[in-house]
Amino acid sequence: MSGTYDLRRTAVLLVDPYNDFLSEGGKIWPRVEPVAQEVGLLGNLRCVVGSAREVGARVVFVPHRRWEPGDYETWDHPNPTQRSIMERHSFARGTWGGEFHPDFQPQPGEVVIHEHWAQSGFANTDLDFQLKQHGISHVVLVGLLANTCIESTARFAMELGYHVTLVRDATAAFQPEMMHAAHELNGPTFAHAILTTAELVAALREGAA
Template identity: 30%
Template sequence: MTSARTDFFAEPSAPALPVTGIRLDPARTALVVTDPQIDFLSPAGATWEIFGGSVTDNDTVLHIGQLLEAAKASDITVAISPHYYYPSDDAWQFGGPLERYMQKVGMFSRRGPLVLDGFADSGADFLPAYREHILDGTTVIASPHKIVGPESNDLVLQLRKRGVSQVLLAGMAANLCVEGHLRELVEQGFEVVVVRDATAGPRLPEGDGYLSALINFRFLASATWTTAEAVAALYGH
């Protein structure tokens, strides 16, 4: 990133909004990661052309990995909210620009909800670097969300059943699924800290999705932390 872009995304030197002073309580905290999948985070993924620059600039892949490692070491709940599409979803009769794009490039495509044929190392699969933590038998893998928010999956139920009321939120993509999850979790009564360098957004003629999300994170989240701050908070307990 150039210095101009770094300044562009910098935290305000004199913020007008009050600081919430949130402190994590490990007994009721979860790390939630949205869409840590190949189609978003790998050069081999279907969307690397529009997300790769932001993923690279934020060092997103490394930062998500650091959060997973720290969360596991701290023994807090870890939940993944994935994104899958099945052949039956091809019958949808309408969709917004994002949905049409995802359908066009075949994002998160699986052969069916009850089969894993062809899943391994496909765009819908988890990034290989994360599988050790995600597939350890204790991580919550929620049912798939279908657009951007968790309203259509069981993430909130899974968190409530574990006594979670604070969420560290990271993953892909900043102005889409991360922001969608942030908004719904806040509406559901959770305190949410967004880890701002453990996400990334699309860069298109329509705008920079990461910048769009970062502004909204500052208005809506209990805090926006760097990965280093989040990891320090987890290990501090």
């Protein structure tokens, strides 16, 4: 366990909650679905976000760049994920797939960070600035994908001095091996806590008490 969270200084970072990732009919959902179903992803995300709001922790949306025509095409070094986005037009702006899942909509006062181009929610965005302006010292990472955007954002957070919590069943990946790497091999080298949803909710409620 990670101890008690000071809710005034804690933020849940909800990474890439797009229909293309989380909804039936989404472009990437078929690749995520087996692991998502196994861990109870959608129910656990609802639980984490709902619990954070209930106890007064901040919820921050950390979205990926929504694809637009021309994106990456003239870049010298688009990464493999960006090349795939060019082909399948994931999270296309102005489409249903590029909208947030209906269960994960920003509430009044919640911050939506500038869209990240690659994997880290901090790189080339206002995430660090917004967290500091709101007095945040502890970040809880949930959303997609465990071994890419979640891990990259969490590593960057650690480098910037934040207390980092991963939630092993409030994320998913394309393969169980990727989840294993994210939480059993890589996560312990940088995260201060790796919890289940139930453990996190208990810690948040302890902070509220």
